[in-house]
Amino acid sequence: AIVITEQPISVSVPVGYSFTLRCRAEGRTLLQYQWFCQRQSVCQQIPGGTKEDLLITAQQTQLYICRINDLYRNAVFSDWVKVEVHQCVARGLPPRLWRGEPVIVLNPTEQRVEVGKPLQLQCAAMGVPAPSYQWYRNGNLLEHQKRKKLWITQAKVSDSGTYLCCASNSHGEHWSNAVDIHIEKSLVLSPESTKLVKEEPTAATGKIALLVGNNRYRHHPHLMAPLRDVFELRLLLEQLGFQVVSLLD
Numbered sequence: 001a002i003v004i005t006e007q008p009i010s011v012s013v014p015v016g017y018s019f020t021l022r023c024r025a026e027g028r029t030l031l032q033y034q035w036f037c038q039r040q041s042v043c044q045q046i047p048g049g050t051k052e053d054l055l056i057t058a059q060q061t062q063l064y065i066c067r068i069n070d071l072y073r074n075a076v077f078s079d080w081v082k083v084e085v086h087q088c089v090a091r092g093l094p095p096r097l098w099r100g101e102p103v104i105v106l107n108p109t110e111q112r113v114e115v116g117k118p119l120q121l122q123c124a125a126m127g128v129p130a131p132s133y134q135w136y137r138n139g140n141l142l143e144h145q146k147r148k149k150l151w152i153t154q155a156k157v158s159d160s161g162t163y164l165c166c167a168s169n170s171h172g173e174h175w176s177n178a179v180d181i182h183i184e185k186s187l188v189l190s191p192e193s194t195k196l197v198k199e200e201p202t203a204a205t206g207k208i209a210l211l212v213g214n215n216r217y218r219h220h221p222h223l224m225a226p227l228r229d230v231f232e233l234r235l236l237l238e239q240l241g242f243q244v245v246s247l248l249d
Helices: 191-199 225-239
Strands: 003-006 011-014 018-022 024-026 032-039 042-045 053-057 062-069 075-077 081-086 103-106 111-114 119-122 124-126 132-137 149-152 161-169 172-175 179-184 207-213 242-248
Touching (some): 011 124, 103 172, 119 179, 207 225, 225 242
Parallel strands (some): 011 081, 111 179, 207 242
Antiparallel strands (some): 003 024, 018 053, 062 075, 062 081, 119 149, 132 161, 161 179
């Protein structure tokens, strides 16, 4: 006869940040609450964690759960929630008036990957509630890439492109840096060809274009046009024979 009406939520916060986990339930008798935490497969009762709200000062990443029981010894458990703690956030440190909107603390990095090898990109963001993730390639949504880590077991040439990730929660969204990923066929050079390259370097004749799109305006924080413009210009310049480097913000 115990019904949980409000489940606790997972959060992703900087070390030392104070916040409250909430759990609410209804029953026919007086209800009692007890919070537990788990880290490295060890679950333990939290001393003093006997109220609906649990005040936490984040120190390390842990899982939390709340048990609710009534006077007849009936008991139910809330959902497990994760409190992810970032030890070093540097430039991603939230402002003093941070309300829990996503803040990117780990951006993906540019990579060159051989065809058939695994490709892994990482993005991480703080947020209350914990942000959800969505990856994009060349401005197109990648339907099955909805985690912090983008993982492709065997990269193909068609996986080349400009990648970025959007972290979002109920307070807004934040985009990671855009990075260029190059998937290339393996090149095996003979000793003769290697010697030739060393002895007779060719002149630099490549055309390089740098595109910078700004999406972070004080009064227009959620513009999408710079993102689309960069991708469209990139495709056009590549057709004209340019090697293109695309950057955002």
